[in-house]
Amino acid sequence: MKHLKLFESFKEEDIDAICKEYGVKNYTINEDGSIDVDGDVDMSNIDFEGCDGFPLNFRNISGDFISHRNSTTSRARLYTISKLTSLSGGPKHVGGNFSCSYNGLTSLEGCPISVSNGFYCCNNQLTSLESCPESVGGNFNCIHNQLTSLEGCPKSVSGHFYCDNNKIITFEHLPFSLGGEFYCVDNPIYEIWDLFEDYSKIEFLNDCDAIREPDNNSKEPIIILDRLNFFLEEIGKPTVTKVEGYKCI
Numbered sequence: 001m002k003h004l005k006l007f008e009s010f011k012e013e014d015i016d017a018i019c020k021e022y023g024v025k026n027y028t029i030n031e032d033g034s035i036d037v038d039g040d041v042d043m044s045n046i047d048f049e050g051c052d053g054f055p056l057n058f059r060n061i062s063g064d065f066i067s068h069r070n071s072t073t074s075r076a077r078l079y080t081i082s083k084l085t086s087l088s089g090g091p092k093h094v095g096g097n098f099s100c101s102y103n104g105l106t107s108l109e110g111c112p113i114s115v116s117n118g119f120y121c122c123n124n125q126l127t128s129l130e131s132c133p134e135s136v137g138g139n140f141n142c143i144h145n146q147l148t149s150l151e152g153c154p155k156s157v158s159g160h161f162y163c164d165n166n167k168i169i170t171f172e173h174l175p176f177s178l179g180g181e182f183y184c185v186d187n188p189i190y191e192i193w194d195l196f197e198d199y200s201k202i203e204f205l206n207d208c209d210a211i212r213e214p215d216n217n218s219k220e221p222i223i224i225l226d227r228l229n230f231f232l233e234e235i236g237k238p239t240v241t242k243v244e245g246y247k248c249i
Helices: 012-021 199-208 225-234
Strands: 027-029 035-037 058-061
Touching (some): 012 027, 199 225
Parallel strands (some): 035 058
Antiparallel strands (some): 027 035
């Protein structure tokens, strides 16, 4: 795999050669060696073995930037494509969708500053959403990771928010503005969400401070029942005596 970052200094012919190898078209080379692309970039199904991030330094992409499924094995198991483990060299601004799904990422460091459409980082090994864009112009999808918190997620999502199949225990840090629906199946918080399912009430629930981190005596997160039931009563929902997956006190 040719990799621009292996060179001490870049030459335009080096960049041209790497762009040709990976099918990157309609690009402009900037003074710092980064490239802008007028159109889409597809860096999927690439073997990233021994590489720290992308083989080029991208800056502005007017269309979609897709780099997913870089972790497949052939049906005959004759070869394996090594996973993308870093977003180093990724674009700063994306005019369409950004996807880094189905990889081996443990961090979103290096992801775009802004994404005009959807942001997809599902099926990785993420334990944090730190470094996410502050706003996403379409859907936000972080399903199938190892998240216990939504800290670092965008402050504004114009579409739907998907965080299914994680280990999230609290509604803290969710976007202040959400244009679509909220989905959190197969998380501890789903047992609470299922009691009211109204995104506009989440700020009030957080103010009630009913959900706590596990203490030294329990591996389970904690629910203070009188606070949760106060919240439920105030919004006209039935009260509960227990919540699955939480230690209720």
